[in-house]
Amino acid sequence: MIKEQEHKDLKDRTRKFSIRVIKLIKQLDNTTGDREIGKQLIRSGMSVGANTRAAFRGRSKKEFVAKLGVVIEDADESSFWFDMLNETSDSPKLNKQELNILNKEAVELTSIFASITQKVKKEIK
Numbered sequence: 001m002i003k004e005q006e007h008k009d010l011k012d013r014t015r016k017f018s019i020r021v022i023k024l025i026k027q028l029d030n031t032t033g034d035r036e037i038g039k040q041l042i043r044s045g046m047s048v049g050a051n052t053r054a055a056f057r058g059r060s061k062k063e064f065v066a067k068l069g070v071v072i073e074d075a076d077e078s079s080f081w082f083d084m085l086n087e088t089s090d091s092p093k094l095n096k097q098e099l100n101i102l103n104k105e106a107v108e109l110t111s112i113f114a115s116i117t118q119k120v121k122k123e124i125k
Contacts, residue, residue, distance in 0.1 A: 014052040021045030029091040041081040047074040079106040
């Protein structure tokens with residue numbers, strides 16, 4: 001499956017991603033748009049870390065793949081919400097550089113976990 005060090009690194013990376021999302025959300029204004037995007041982003045961003053952790057505790061390769069499917073979906077969704085914030089938020093407190101870095105990280109995590117999922121699916125067959 002996946003090596004223990006890679007497992008630890010990915011768990012740590014996605015935990016940090018989730019924390020950074022929380023900190024970014026705190027920079028948003030109290031407008032309807034920012035609030036609603038923030039709610040969606042906090043859900044999807046925190047799910048990336050939580051479901052990565054759950055995936056590595058999986059009891060089988062099939063369970064591992066299923067949980068990673070959730071991680072992929074939520075990392076990709078987070079990227080969508082980062083794009084929406086970038087295009088719509090006027091919050092002067094919003095660090096656009098951090099927003100773009102997090103968006104890049106979401107895209108990278110989506111790619112990494114999609115690749116892992118494909119490899120493990122081949123092992124299952």
